[in-house]
Amino acid sequence: MIYTLCFLLFTIGLYGVTCKKNIVKIILGLLIMEYSINLFLILLGWRKNGIAPIIDQSMSHEVFVFQAVDPLPQALVLTSIVIGLGVLSLMVAISIRLYQRYGTFDITEMNKLKR
Amino acid sequence: MVEFLIGVFIFFMIIAAIIALETSDLLSAIISVGAIGVAASICFLLVGAPDIAITQMVVEVLSLVILIRATIRHDLTAINGDREFFGLTITIALLFAFFLFGFKAFASLAEFGVPAMSRFFDAPSNTYINSGFKETGASNIVTSIILDYRGFDTLGEVTVLFTAIWGALAIMRVYSRKKRKNRDKHE
Structure with missing residues (x-):
């Protein structure tokens, strides 16, 4: 059920990328897709009544092994979030350049390459 | 309880996503995307991922600043129609x-x-949780993965980040180097 809600969020982001004319809206759609995928990967590693994978002094090792959530998706998603920031800044730079060139954010007006 | 809260937050994120894509004002669209990011950060806190929650918050603030820089000075922000x-x-x-x-x-x-690691007992996550503290000495297992077991992965991440920022700077540069030299000669 919760995975399906995540997938619905992904589909909404895909709708924004495919059906919107404004280039900033397309960037926002890509951001929404990124959030939904990150959230889905983290939710895949959740264990019922789980705790964060940080060892406490007062906790015995066996209890930790059977209660901690999956740390591997967390490590990979940490990488993915930071890369998303770099890619976002690249996209925004390209969109600002396009605005200076064409004077609009509308992608249907940007047709100089076609002619 | 946690399942219910996460369901409520994802529902909130879906509503914010629809508002962000359908509103005609770009500034409010960007702020709605910020609401999605903050809700995602709270979800990460609920499922036991505090590192991700902190990173998501910082990245959220930075990306809002970048996006507002893209839109705030331009007059033509509202484009209607599909x-x-x-x-x-x-x-x-x-x-x-x-x-x-x-x-x-x-x-x-x-x-x-x-999770997959409780169904397959030879999953790598089990190794990390069992012997991560003994082998690396880091009490946070996520840190021991990104800096020790998968250190090369982090190196690749830094390379990608550096290349993306470099590309953004190259695109945003006002004058190319050759042109600037010519202009200096003129003056």
């Missing part, structure tokens, strides 16, 4: 079919709350 009707209808029908296929695929996953 693509032409025929293409739009076909696209939405295809998206609906995509969602139905995904619905089928997601039904075949294990239920929420049972």
Whole structure:
């Protein structure tokens, strides 16, 4: 059920990328897709009544092994979030350049390459 | 309880996503995307990922600043209307079919709350949790993974980040180096 809600969020982001004319809206759609995928990967590693994978002094090792959530998706998603920031800044730079060139954010007006 | 809260937050994120894509004012669209990011950060806190929650918060603030820089000075921010009707209808029908296929695929996953590492006992996550503290000395297992077990992965991440920022700077540069030299000679 919760995975399906995540997938619905992904589909909404895909709708924004495919059906919107404004280039900033397309960037926002890509951001929404990124959030939904990150959230889905983290939710895949959740264990019922789980705790964060940080060892406490007062906790015995066996209890930790059977209660901690999956740390591997967390490590990979940490990488993915930071890369998303770099890619976002690249996209925004390209969109600002396009605005200076064409004077609009509308992608249907940007047709100089076609002619 | 946690499942219910996460469901509520994802529902909130879906509503914010629809508002962000359908409003005509770009500034409010960007602020709605910020609301999605903050809700995602709270979800990460609820499922036991405090490192991700902190990173998500910082990245959220930075990306809002970058996006507002892209839109705030430009006069023409509101563009109304979608693509032409025929293409739009076909696209939405295809998206609906995509969602139905995904619905089928997601039904075949294990239920929420049972990670892969509790079903397969030779999964790498079990090794990390069992011997991560003994082998690396880091009490946070996520840190021991990104800086020790998968250190090369982090190196690749830094390379990608550096290349992306470099590309953004190269695109945003006002004058190319050759032109600037010519201009200096003129003056």
